[in-house]
Amino acid sequence: xxxxxxxxxxxxxxxxxxxxxxxxxxxxxxxxxxxxxxxxxxxxxxxxxxxxxxxxxxx
Numbered sequence: 001x002x003x004x005x006x007x008x009x010x011x012x013x014x015x016x017x018x019x020x021x022x023x024x025x026x027x028x029x030x031x032x033x034x035x036x037x038x039x040x041x042x043x044x045x046x047x048x049x050x051x052x053x054x055x056x057x058x059x
Contacts, residue, residue: 013051
């Protein structure tokens with residue numbers, strides 16, 4: 001979700017290797033039109049079942 005202060009917040013669900021790969025991508029590359037100054041992540045926690053079934057962008 002894009003925030004009013006120009007940052008982006010989101011949630012991820014994945015197995016740990018894929019989660020770490022996505023975090024690395026977000027920290028170092030991002031989308032073609034993005035400018036990444038820093039990336040902060042909360043501590044990952046294991047969940048029993050994945051609940052996300054799709055992807056959407058909120059503006």
